[in-house]
Amino acid sequence: MQVQNTEREIYINNPLEEVICQLRYPTILKIDTPPIGFQERIRHHYPLFEQTRETTVALPLQLVQQLPQEVRETLFPTGVPAYNFSSADRTWTLTLNRDFLALSCFKYKKWEDFQIQLNLCVEALIEEYNPAFFLRIGLRYQNIIRRKQLGLENIDWSELLNTYVAGEIAAPELRGAIVNTISNVVIDLGSSGGKLRMQHGFITEEPVNAFKETYYLLDNDLFIDQQTEVKNVFEILESFRRDNGRFFRWCITERLKNAMGRQPIWDEGK
DSSP states (O other): OOOOOOOOEEESSOOEEEEEEEEEOSOOGGGGSOOHHHHHHHTTTOOEEEEEEEOSSOOOHHHHHHSOHHHHHHHSSSOEEEEEEEOTTSSEEEEEESSEEEEEESSOOOHHHHHHHHHHHHHHHHHHHOOSOBSEEEEEEEEEEOTGGGTOTTSOGGGTBOHHHHGGGGOGGGTTTOOOOEEEEEEEOOTTOOEEEEEEEEEOOSSOOTTOOOEEEEEEEEEEOSOBOGGGHHHHHHHHHHHHHHHHHHHBOHHHHHHTTEEEOOOSOO
């Protein structure tokens, strides 16, 4: 990816709905038992706990529900335990199971805050379970741009998005006529060995609001699918953070950045 570096920014009116980091490792069966030691290491930051069970058999829920109970118990004897730990205000959620650890933030401000929390969780994982290596490292940024909240309800999307991103919706002949569009693009990040999968397009939140307002989704999933030493995880994530930042700033116009309340932030690596 050859998108030019630009000055790092944070936004007062942040469009991020959720930021997720997932670290996959070779299956650790020990995690199937209650993670008492792991919880003790993170409990003061993530006091709320919930255990769920995930099935490894991929069948539609409707079909599963139609099966007799004895058949369900045979096909799905116990499921795979998953442990969810949340902060007191539920803005942070950590999920742990035998195959991965994932951290989600619903009020993301800047990477440094996220990194502190993630470091706490990864240290607990290493100290309790010592994964041999990671199979997949992923960092996902889900942005939803709402024009009305930014005072831009009368501004066309073509003035807010890079022409290459806006695509058909920037065509004068189709302006206002397109009601639904979702694109899926995978971009090679180059030397890091990672990729960026961007899903973008119109969405309408449920329930549909009174004005039937459409929003624009910019969902960037940066990932690397290869065996990676545990000690290298934050170096890769830092690279992903930089790639996402400059790519997101390339996707949107100066007008949208200003409406979101842009604030440059010093960053040696950008």
